[in-house]
Amino acid sequence: MNAAADPALFAPDDAADPNEPDRTLxxxxxxxxxxxxxxxxxxxxxxxxxxxxxxQTTATMAQVLTRPIPKVPALRGWGVTIxxxxxxxxxxxxxxxxxxxxxxxxxxxxxxxxSVSKGESLxxxxxxxxxxxxxxxxxxxxxxGAPYLAAEHFSGSVLNGGDGWHAHPTQxxxxxxxxxxxxxxxxxxxxxxxxxxxxxxSRVARSNLWSLTAAGADVWLCGPxxxxxxxxxxxxxxxxxxxxxxxxxxxPAALRDADVVMALRIQRERMAxxxxxxxxxxxxxxxxxRERMALARPDALVMHPGPMNEGxxxxxxxxxxxxxxxxxxxxxxxxxxxxxxxxxxxxxDSxxxxESxxxxESxxxxDSxxxxDSxxxxDSxxxxxxx
Amino acid sequence: xxxxNGRGAGVAAPAPAxxxAPAxxxAxxxxxRAWLVDPASGxxxxxxIVVTDGIIEAVxxxxxxxSEGIDAGGVIVAPGFLDLHVHFRExxxxxAETVATGLAAAAHGGFTTVCVMPNTTPALDEPSVLARIxxxxxxxxxxxxxxxxxxxxxxxxGEQLALLGELADxxxxxxxxxxxxxxxxxxxxxxxVYAGMLGLPIVDHPEDATLTEGSEANEGLVATVLGxxxxxxSAEATxxxxxxxxxxxxxxxxxxxxxxxxxxxxxxxxxxxxxxKRVGLPVTCDVTPHHLALTxxxxxxxxxxxxxxxxxxxxxxxxxxxxxxxxxPFDPSLRVNPPLRAAEDAMAxxxxxxxxxxxxxxxxxxxxxxxxxxVEFGLAASGxxxxxxxxxxxLAAVDAGRLTLSTAIAALTTGPARVLGARAARGSWPRGLxxxxxxxxxxxxxxxxxxxxADALASKGKNSPLLGRSLPGRVILTxxxxxxxxxxxxx
Numbered sequence: 001m002n003a004a005a006d007p008a009l010f011a012p013d014d015a016a017d018p019n020e021p022d023r024t025l026x027x028x029x030x031x032x033x034x035x036x037x038x039x040x041x042x043x044x045x046x047x048x049x050x051x052x053x054x055x056q057t058t059a060t061m062a063q064v065l066t067r068p069i070p071k072v073p074a075l076r077g078w079g080v081t082i083x084x085x086x087x088x089x090x091x092x093x094x095x096x097x098x099x100x101x102x103x104x105x106x107x108x109x110x111x112x113x114x115s116v117s118k119g120e121s122l123x124x125x126x127x128x129x130x131x132x133x134x135x136x137x138x139x140x141x142x143x144x145g146a147p148y149l150a151a152e153h154f155s156g157s158v159l160n161g162g163d164g165w166h167a168h169p170t171q172x173x174x175x176x177x178x179x180x181x182x183x184x185x186x187x188x189x190x191x192x193x194x195x196x197x198x199x200x201x202s203r204v205a206r207s208n209l210w211s212l213t214a215a216g217a218d219v220w221l222c223g224p225x226x227x228x229x230x231x232x233x234x235x236x237x238x239x240x241x242x243x244x245x246x247x248x249x250x251x252p253a254a255l256r257d258a259d260v261v262m263a264l265r266i267q268r269e270r271m272a273x274x275x276x277x278x279x280x281x282x283x284x285x286x287x288x289x290r291e292r293m294a295l296a297r298p299d300a301l302v303m304h305p306g307p308m309n310e311g312x313x314x315x316x317x318x319x320x321x322x323x324x325x326x327x328x329x330x331x332x333x334x335x336x337x338x339x340x341x342x343x344x345x346x347x348x349d350s351x352x353x354x355e356s357x358x359x360x361e362s363x364x365x366x367d368s369x370x371x372x373d374s375x376x377x378x379d380s381x382x383x384x385x386x387x
Numbered sequence: 388x389x390x391x392n393g394r395g396a397g398v399a400a401p402a403p404a405x406x407x408a409p410a411x412x413x414a415x416x417x418x419x420r421a422w423l424v425d426p427a428s429g430x431x432x433x434x435x436i437v438v439t440d441g442i443i444e445a446v447x448x449x450x451x452x453x454s455e456g457i458d459a460g461g462v463i464v465a466p467g468f469l470d471l472h473v474h475f476r477e478x479x480x481x482x483a484e485t486v487a488t489g490l491a492a493a494a495h496g497g498f499t500t501v502c503v504m505p506n507t508t509p510a511l512d513e514p515s516v517l518a519r520i521x522x523x524x525x526x527x528x529x530x531x532x533x534x535x536x537x538x539x540x541x542x543x544x545g546e547q548l549a550l551l552g553e554l555a556d557x558x559x560x561x562x563x564x565x566x567x568x569x570x571x572x573x574x575x576x577x578x579x580v581y582a583g584m585l586g587l588p589i590v591d592h593p594e595d596a597t598l599t600e601g602s603e604a605n606e607g608l609v610a611t612v613l614g615x616x617x618x619x620x621s622a623e624a625t626x627x628x629x630x631x632x633x634x635x636x637x638x639x640x641x642x643x644x645x646x647x648x649x650x651x652x653x654x655x656x657x658x659x660x661x662x663x664k665r666v667g668l669p670v671t672c673d674v675t676p677h678h679l680a681l682t683x684x685x686x687x688x689x690x691x692x693x694x695x696x697x698x699x700x701x702x703x704x705x706x707x708x709x710x711x712x713x714x715x716p717f718d719p720s721l722r723v724n725p726p727l728r729a730a731e732d733a734m735a736x737x738x739x740x741x742x743x744x745x746x747x748x749x750x751x752x753x754x755x756x757x758x759x760x761x762v763e764f765g766l767a768a769s770g771x772x773x774x775x776x777x778x779x780x781x782l783a784a785v786d787a788g789r790l791t792l793s794t795a796i797a798a799l800t801t802g803p804a805r806v807l808g809a810r811a812a813r814g815s816w817p818r819g820l821x822x823x824x825x826x827x828x829x830x831x832x833x834x835x836x837x838x839x840x841a842d843a844l845a846s847k848g849k850n851s852p853l854l855g856r857s858l859p860g861r862v863i864l865t866x867x868x869x870x871x872x873x874x875x876x877x878x
Binding site: 044121122123141143144145146148149151152163164165166167203206229230231233234237238239240241242 | 603606607608610611612613614615616617704705707708709715716717719758761762763764765766
């Protein structure tokens with residue numbers, strides 16, 4: 001039942017002739033038996049089973065990446081469009097490399113401005129992209145919730161590549177994968193993870209809050225009080241109404257005995273909007289320096305979603321130091337995005353799954369792990385094997 | 388109709404310009420055994436009503452054996468509703484609504500008098516715009532009475548007073564820069580005094596814009612979790628506080644001033660109004676149906692009425708815990724100004740109607756063309772097309788025991804009439820079931836539900852978050868000024 005462990009699909013591609021027709025997803029019979037989501041819009045709808053499946057699949061993809069030619073044919077013939085309404089290098093290239101490693105046909109669209117100022121609505125753009133053959137759409141957008149609108153008008157799969165302040169699911173997943181590979185025993189539960197900086201404006205912080213609390217981590221959000229607005233109330237309610245986390249502006253308390261410290265990017269606009277007096281003051285009070293890291297456990301990990309302002313939220317020697325796993329995050333990003341693309345393609349491979357998943361997604365079913373394992377998913381496994 | 392050659396062929400006969408629709412038929416009714424609600428006389432109970440040639444000929448209150456089997460759960464006859472706050476978008480945005488479609492929507496909702504806001508293009512800041520709107524109302528043939536508010540400032544820019552006196556002479560019933568607050572405290576002060584001299588209220592949309600720049604959803608748990616820019620309740624309360632402080636200041640010298648605060652949405656701002664009324668200031672306010680019954684949790688995908696979200700200690704439950712999320716998040720039809728608030732605020736709006744702090748229910752009917760709503764949540768136009776669903780929402784609150792039927796009907800009839808004062812006395816005054824007066828009433832059936840969908844709405848604006856939902860209280864008949872404004876098709 002473990003899709004990720006299926007060896008056939010991930011046979012080295014170096015023997016593969018690009019013209020050879022039989023190495024399709026279906027022929028490789030790797031049904032994503034437990035994966036039924038049509039889209040990846042946020043981490044909040046993922047069950048712990050979903051997260052486990054993504055982690056296992058990512059591990060397989062990471063193995064693929066160690067090969068001389070890190071390429072498999074899983075998505076051959078699949079059109080993947082990467083549509084970014086916000087400037088990004090890291091995430092966009094990561095998705096592109098991931099899709100190409102899976103042999104997908106990748107189209108990149110960099111929309112410099114918002115859809116409205118461009119004169120074409122997002123819905124029109126989505127329809128156009130679909131008409132041009134895209135079966136998967138990776139969307140980055142400055143407006144929270146934009147991928148939900150896209151998902152309503154796109155018959156394929158939408159991957160949220162970051163929307164406003166809301167969610168950045170693949171970043172959270174790559175962070176989780178990085179922790180699973182780097183923490184002793186791969187155990188995230190019970191570890192103290194500090195997310196430091198501009199939490200209020202951070203989709204990375206929000207998505208990590210869902211996934212890390214789901215994994216049982218002891219999450220601390222720390223930063224200037226003006227950049228934590230609203231999070232005390234969320235902490236009081238708990239993630240999903242029960243999973244507790246801590247919010248504080250007391251940096252030493254947050255860092256003390258931390259297992260992981262994740263610094264967030266601080267942006268200059270925060271000064272213009274009166275949320276911070278100056279970058280210098282931010283660096284002095286909340287910058288992650290070597291001295292401050294000494295409060296954490298000796299082997300604590302340092303993370304950053306990038307791009308970094310070295311010398312502001314993180315000191316250069318911390319960013320590149322022994323404890324830093326920042327470049328590993330980047331490498332893991334490719335593996336995690338390969339895994340997600342692969343799983344979504346598998347779910348899409350069966351019409352039965354597609355329909356039932358669409359119904360569930362639109363109903364916003366959030367806690368129906370049991371239902372997801374029911375008839376539709378079994379059908380899909382059977383169908384994929386039969387094909 | 389266009390010809391095969393299409394537009395511009397030069398041969399097609401032009402459509403007759405502004406053809407007047409025929410006047411609506413005079414109502415002849417004999418309604419026996421209904422539940423009559425008459426807030427003007429404070430009376431409610433079983434009765435019969437006879438209307439001949441548009442005039443109420445007889446109102447008979449039934450007692451004893453005659454009244455048996457008649458209860459408040461069936462057919463209701465009430466005075467026609469008055470909506471203090473609608474946007475009919477004409478002139479300037481006829482894609483979203485016209486005066487004719489707006490009036491049809493009003494009649495479908497049971498409203499016989501509406502008060503249009505002046506945020507048209509151009510703004511209603513001088514009499515010719517009002518004349519144009521009145522012409523459109525006449526041309527529509529609808530018997531629904533259209534009242535208008537003039538702008539407070541020229542072009543609603545908050546700099547210079549609009550032509551208040553000329554607008555008053557032309558028949559506006561008050562002044563508002565709705566869509567935005569009266570920008571400066573100094574301008575508001577002058578406008579209150581000048582409008583007071585004219586015997587008219589200033590209707591303010593209370594919002595401190597410095598706190599709401601870029602705001603998307605009520606500041607609170609839902610906005611935090613969804614990463615939407617918070618719209619703090621204090622943005623409303625600070626504006627209400629400013630307005631009341633200025634009112635208290637000017638009322639000493641100009642006793643005729645009146646301030647009406649529209650679409651209040653928070654417990655804090657209603658508490659300020661409650662206090663101001665207690666000390667006798669001439670302030671009134673309204674709340675909208677959507678702020679009574681919908682909450683910010685709807686933006687997360689919850690579809691429960693506000694009162695159903697309240698758990699034991701009077702606070703709302705967490706939708707991510709209690710499994711109440713049933714729809715996708717970020718539905719742009721829920722973007723509205725002021726934003727949908729927490730359930731506690733909705734409860735405060737209901738309580739304000741009950742204790743009289745809120746004088747009226749006004750719909751803030753804000754139709755939009757589909758293209759302005761079929762976009763990202765944060766980019767969607769603000770507003771809900773609400774005049775046709777108002778009664779259903781209010782009756783849902785009545786069904787849930789949150790309002791009495793008489794309070795609800797009063798907030799739709801005598802309450803808003805009092806806000807406008809005598810200047811609104813046009814045809815349908817007083818708003819009551821009075822023998823010898825032109826019939827101005829609505830007949831609806833609480834035992835019949837109807838489903839809100841795009842086809843069922845007469846408004847051009849289909850931007851309702853209630854699409855697909857069934858509401859209680861189908862309107863059977865709306866009679867305005869003795870004429871039939873709306874009649875339901877045979878069920």
